[in-house]
Amino acid sequence: MGLFQPDTDIFQERDVLREDYQPEEIVGRDEELQQYISALQPVINGDQPANIFLYGKAGVGKTACTRYLLRELKDDAAEYDVDLTTIRTNCEDLSTSYQVAIQLINDLRDPEDHLKPTGYPRRQVNEWLWEELDAIGGAVIIVFDEVDHIDDDSILYQIPRARANGNLEESKVGIIGISNDFKFRESLSSKVQSSLCEKELQFPAYNANELRDILRQRADIAFFDDVVPHEVIAKCAAFGAKDAGDARQSLDLLMEAGDVAVEQDATQVTVDHVDQARESLERSRIVDGVAxxxxxxxxxxxxxxxxxxxxxxxxxxxxxxxxxxxxxxxxxxxxxxxxxxxxxxxxxxxxxxxxxxxxxxxxxxxxxxxxxxxxxxxxxxxxxxxxxxxxxxxxxxxxxxxxxx
Known part of the structure; x- marks a missing residue:
């Protein structure tokens, strides 16, 4: 018998608790979803996509809602014969509009035609970007996740106005900007605010009830039946609501509690496992932060x-x-x-x-x-x-x- 064997008593599909898992349905965000759907409606009507700005703390569902609605939008667009393309760019490592433009061009090109990070005139880069976007045709939605990392906002002004300025003819482009920084909007120039923030959606922190719904939805898939009792879900949700209303924290805590249960050969996750998991996660966070x-x-x-x-x-x-x-x-x-x-x-x-x-x-x-x-x-x-x-x-x-x- 080898050193490693499958665990069969606690986890059924542990990856469901990870940040990158996309649920089939979104819970705890009914009001925000309705506002978001209204903002995306012009696409199905064949009109120019609205520019949408989402803001709220990390872990409150901005990215998950965006992925979910764009998936639904693409399916519905295909049914109504609407030509739609979506592009997602994470701006965490992109600090300038120039870098963002290069990244977008490379996202749209074949790998052998990718640009180097630097060395091109800005005007030429912009022309290449318009060429690539116009070659797509139809409606194009560009998602800029962590958009607040961009120090200069010129591209956030140029893209929404590209069609009006004659840079695009075949494509109708809209931007979805996602930010964890509540004050980022205030740092934008007035002309960018009027274009990028055409539709604004604020995502508040989750309360304990909403976190319980999210955790139960994931736990029903991630764990075997009867492994996670109600009091465990309630405690993980309470900790998450107290900290920051952050679903990621609550999900991490639940996953760590499951790991503790596995290590202890338990048949069920308990509130004691949650306490031990919280101490372990807090220790890791502090050690990593101080280091x-x-x-x-x-x-x-x-x-x-x-x-x-x-x-x-x-x-x-x-x-x-x-x-x-x-x-x-x-x-x-x-x-x-x-x-x-x-x-x-x-x-x-x-x-x-x-x-x-x-x-x-x-x-x-x-x-x-x-x-x-x-x-x-x-x-x-x-x-x-x-x-x-x-x-x-x-x-x-x-x-x-x-x-x-």
């Missing part, structure tokens, strides 16, 4: 951790700066100027290690941010062990360490 920080990031984080243990958080950045400079002195490292130190606090906030709350004290106090730790201090001390050894500890941190012994 990705620079040395200065570690020092800023340790300063915030010290202040947390002393009961001084939430705290303004200028007060974190004071403790941070003391820590830098102990580490024999030159401290950053306040602006750069604040950048590291902002990074901690984006990683979910710290929280950032805006305060407004009116004309006398002005507006500012307060920062607080948003992560298990014990796990942070483990991840920062080298920094702790190098800098030393305060009485409050030592008490924390003594408690963990």
């Amino acid at each position: 990705g920080l620079t040395q200065q990031g570690h020092l800023v984080l340790y300063a915030l951790l010290m202040l947390h243990e002393e009961g001084d958080t939430p705290i303004r950045a200028r007060d974190v700066q004071d403790r941070y400079e003391i820590i830098c002195g102990r580490a024999a490292v030159d401290p950053l100027v306040p602006r750069r130190m604040r950048d590291h606090l902002g990074e901690l906030s984006m990683l979910g290690i710290a929280s950032r709350t805006e305060r407004n004290r009116g004309e006398s106090g002005g507006r500012y941010y307060e920062y607080a730790l948003d992560t298990n201090p014990d796990l942070l001390l483990e991840a920062l062990d080298e920094t702790v050894d190098m800098v030393g500890v305060t009485d409050a941190v030592q008490q924390r360490l003594d408690q963990d012994l």
